[in-house]
Amino acid sequence: MNKLYDILHPSTYRFIDQSNMGPTFSALQSFAIDDALAIAVGEKESPTAARLWVHHDTVVLGIPDARLPNISEAIDYLKEEGYQVVVRNSGGLAVLLDEGVLNLSLIFPDAKEVNIHDGYDAMVEFIKHLFSDLTDQIEAYEITQSYCPGAYDLSIGGKKFAGISQRRVKRGSAVQIYLDVSGSGAERAALLKNFYKVGLNDEPTRFQYPNIDPRVMASLNELLGTDLTVADVRNRILFQLNDWSDHIVANSLEGEEIETFTKRFEQMIVRNKKALEQINE
Template sequence: MNELHPLLKPDTYRFIDQSNLGPGFSALQSFAMDDALSISVGERISPTTARLWVHHDTIVLGIPDARLPYIKEGIEFLRSNGYDIVVRNSGGLAVVLDKGVLNLSLIFPDSKQVNIHEGYEAMVSFIQHLFSDLTDGIEAYEITQSYCPGTYDLSINGKKFAGISQRRVKNGSAVQIYLDVSGSGAERASLLKRFYEIGKQGEDTRFTYPHIEPNVMASLNELLNTTLSVLDVSDRILMKLHELSGNLITHALDGKEIDWFHKRFDQMIKRNEKALDNLE
């Protein structure tokens, strides 16, 4: 087991759990929350913050996805399968969110002084330690045939169960990970494989979209032969944060944070309207 990353050892953690807000909680609100918290943490109003979030039956697209030649048809396919569509403000391509996928944001200060890779490596370290009693086989490298492939994909025995993105705002950075806890990773991958087939229809594109092979993706339960729930993993995260700092605070947005949230939420709405223009 690697030594715990130093970014994970602040004096205090702030913990915000939004994993149980239900289907009415929009991913647009989530990304606005992380922006507001990044500003607050960056200005030292808030300590280092961990936020949990779950979104039901939502596909989060990257900006390049919205430029697929047949994106309208691709989005119609996703919606016909019961999914809401949003466009993210952090890096990456399309991912599937549902009730079996837990998202964690770790929000750190000093983004202008800390190399961007440090944030990614801190998240990798956290997840490895989080499940160290179950496996020592979590590795970070690109699973090229997964959806939203990236250098910091997390996998066990070559099968991806998590992906990491990062959003830097002012002097704070939100490192965001989705964890496929339960359900079928291959089914989620099959959905996006079909989305890209419909959205591209064999045309040459300037951007290289992933060629997804569903069997390279799985959930933690499939990989570890466990029966973990999102709540189980949420509890693990809470206990690990308390273990790391010994001082945990839990309070919602207040003061300037509320204003920042509303401003960023409005920006997310406008960004999505622009990205998905004429696709309704």
């Protein structure tokens, strides 16, 4: 068996579904949960985990976004459009989350043995198989004029519907993907295009921010002519986890994981507050 197969076919998957938590569920909570799970999985206190999550009307900014020349005005624009804004303590650029976007975290052990490319490749393989009955046209390469472009953007016919990131914590790694399931990918992209327009205001910067073209982004429903819901994709993921392992356990955070989550969440609140305060200075 090859490494990718071994990564994706553990004897047990732990399944945590937080896709229906409602609008008060914060993206900062998600980052802290994944950190807690990555530590537990890395220390072999938890099996390989899969977590689903949805956040309502949220724009998650990366550190480079916080350095836009007119970031305060750009954040005001997002808030006026009805979005809450958080700043993650990592790289990457702005992504938009709403009730039509399903996020999946696959949390693997052995981060020292499983290199970062293995983690990305595992998620690409997982998603290709997940929708293999609907399409064999999913490709992984950078869609340069999308928001938060990266080498592992997932697209069909040159239109991006998903982006992958990875966070490695101690011995565990959390590979995260957002999937634009329903709604308009172009409308989401247009909002972030305007965010950068306001944030830059034609001022030169040393960092190259994306020149977003809303036409290169779409939802799965737009690309496949389907009427999938977040719940439909959630069920597909659960079925696939069941096929790819001997059994599934559905345990929420417990014991030391809760303590780790609490500490990480408090740290993220402080860092996010500090980042936003610096923006408003």
